[in-house]
Amino acid sequence: MEGSSSINNGWRICILASFIGAIILVFRLKHSSNDISLLTVQSLAATAAPSNSSEFNTSAQSPSPAAPVAPSEINESSTSTHDEYLEKKPVEVNKEKCNIFSGEWVYNPKESPLYNGNECPFLSDQVSCRRNGRLDIDYEKWSWEGKGLCQIPRFNATDMLKRLKGKRVVIVGDSLNRNQWESLACLLYSATSPSRAHVDVRSSTYKVFKALDYHCSVEFYWSPFLVELQTNQENGTRNNILKLDEVSASAKKWKGAHIMVFNTGHWWVHRGKIKAWDLFQHNGKQVEKMKLDLAFGIAMKTWARWINKHVDKTKTTVVFRNISPEHKDKQWCYNRTQPMKDESFIATFPESIVQIVEKTIAGMRTPVKYLNITKLSQDRIDAHPSVYARKQKQALIAKQQQRQPEIYADCSHWCLPGVPDTWNRLLYASMVDNSSSNCID
Ligand SMILES: *[C@@H]1O[C@H](CO)[C@@H](O)[C@H](O)[C@H]1NC(C)=O
Numbered sequence: 262m263e264g265s266s267s268i269n270n271g272w273r274i275c276i277l278a279s280f281i282g283a284i285i286l287v288f289r290l291k292h293s294s295n296d297i298s299l300l301t302v303q304s305l306a307a308t309a310a311p312s313n314s315s316e317f318n319t320s321a322q323s324p325s326p327a328a329p330v331a332p333s334e335i336n337e338s339s340t341s342t343h344d345e346y347l348e349k350k351p352v353e354v355n356k357e358k359c360n361i362f363s364g365e366w367v368y369n370p371k372e373s374p375l376y377n378g379n380e381c382p383f384l385s386d387q388v389s390c391r392r393n394g395r396l397d398i399d400y401e402k403w404s405w406e407g408k409g410l411c412q413i414p415r416f417n418a419t420d421m422l423k424r425l426k427g428k429r430v431v432i433v434g435d436s437l438n439r440n441q442w443e444s445l446a447c448l449l450y451s452a453t454s455p456s457r458a459h460v461d462v463r464s465s466t467y468k469v470f471k472a473l474d475y476h477c478s479v480e481f482y483w484s485p486f487l488v489e490l491q492t493n494q495e496n497g498t499r500n501n502i503l504k505l506d507e508v509s510a511s512a513k514k515w516k517g518a519h520i521m522v523f524n525t526g527h528w529w530v531h532r533g534k535i536k537a538w539d540l541f542q543h544n545g546k547q548v549e550k551m552k553l554d555l556a557f558g559i560a561m562k563t564w565a566r567w568i569n570k571h572v573d574k575t576k577t578t579v580v581f582r583n584i585s586p587e588h589k590d591k592q593w594c595y596n597r598t599q600p601m602k603d604e605s606f607i608a609t610f611p612e613s614i615v616q617i618v619e620k621t622i623a624g625m626r627t628p629v630k631y632l633n634i635t636k637l638s639q640d641r642i643d644a645h646p647s648v649y650a651r652k653q654k655q656a657l658i659a660k661q662q663q664r665q666p667e668i669y670a671d672c673s674h675w676c677l678p679g680v681p682d683t684w685n686r687l688l689y690a691s692m693v694d695n696s697s698s699n700c701i702d
């Protein structure tokens with residue numbers, strides 16, 4: 262499970278699988294009329310409204326300040342509750358390999374950004390900081406470097422496309438994984454002739470990038486809990502049920518993918534108005550209150566069971582990306598233009614959730630690579646959309662209301678190009694030959 266040792270597992274040779282799921286509309290980006298296509302796609306992408314207007318989806322679209330978690334809802338000492346269902350398996354640590362997740366940010370305008378944001382026409386407003394009027398752009402120019410003699414491979418989009426030939430990548434999770442999907446789609450698009458790329462970003466719950474010449478696709482499935490949230494709205498009253506024993510309904514579409522990248526966590530700690538569920542369902546019973554660790558542990562077990570049952574580990578690589586840090590309260594992202602240096606990040610996300618994830622994947626029969634990006638992202642207080650998560654006009658309005666930037670600034674997601682490009686670079690690094698992630702001796 263430790264980052265470097267998981268790389269040793271190597272990347273498995275995969276066979277061609279059929280694409281699942283119908284694509285309602287495909288944007289064909291014509292090389293010959295590039296400018297017009299760009300505009301068309303931009304405006305379509307910008308007006309793409311959530312297909313479902315329930316509170317569940319609406320809140321997904323906006324930066325969601327995580328409400329503080331009531332201490333009583335976190336049971337710090339409940340780790341034994343989820344121990345019982347995990348097969349005990351020691352975590353292997355190979356100290357001779359590089360840990361690509363340990364390193365430093367280096368200002369390097371030659372190597373970064375990895376693509377030009379203007380040339381990624383389907384990039385959403387939420388993350389298009391430059392397009393929305395952000396003028397300080399140094400946040401695009403930092404490069405993640407390994408420690409000492411560790412050399413992390415540069416991202417090579419053409420090479421990644423070759424490796425993905427005939428394959429399907431699915432990215433499943435919340436808006437932070439959508440952020441990662443947008444990044445990967447832009448990275449690969451930058452090496453694709455626009456007429457040979459198909460991109461569909463209209464739906465908020467499903468997105469796809471296809472490189473036609475490589476017969477490969479990268480899809481995003483919205484599933485912030487990984488287990489099923491049943492949304493019920495009747496006569497203005499809402500009764501949303503989080504089904505801890507049932508994997509997300511979209512899971513049937515994940516099947517057969519060659520690479521699966523998951524995340525979850527952020528939505529579990531939501532409280533107050535943005536909390537998505539009203540009741541938990543477990544063992545046929547519905548309850549209003551359950552300890553966060555207990556509910557999360559059950560859900561992770563449900564997810565793990567699905568993976569063990571439906572994933573052929575000789576054909577599919579499963580990746581879990583850990584928590585993306587937010588910069589709020591005392592370490593506010595607003596107005597920050599440089600990464601944090603020598604400042605210790607004050608973590609607000611419950612550590613117990615991270616531990617449950619790590620225990621779960623360490624105990625699974627199917628190997629899971631851990632995309633351990635929390636720490637490296639913590640320094641990047643400068644790289645959130647902040648007030649540039651909207652178009653300039655709206656951002657300006659927000660600026661006039663700066664007395665409460667916490668309402669208008671997004672310090673959860675990341676500007677693109679930006680930090681998620683590094684997550685994808687590390688995903689790529691874990692795909693390339695084992696030796697290239699090693700220390701140079
Ligand atoms: C994740 O990365 C951090 C920073 O390198 C490291 O301290 C931590 O032990 C890693 N966690 C796991 C489970 O590998």
Ligand SMILES: *[C@@H]1O[C@H](CO)[C@@H](O)[C@H](O)[C@H]1NC(C)=O
Pocket residue numbers: 417418419420423
């Ligand atoms: C990127 O990969 C392609 C295809 O494997 C290769 O031809 C090219 O030299 C690589 N580029 C760099 C800069 O390494």
Ligand SMILES: *[C@@H]1O[C@H](CO)[C@@H](O)[C@H](O)[C@H]1NC(C)=O
Pocket residue numbers: 595596666
């Ligand atoms: C942000 O920066 C502007 C311009 O430097 C300054 O006027 C404003 O007071 C700053 N706001 C905060 C909350 O730091």
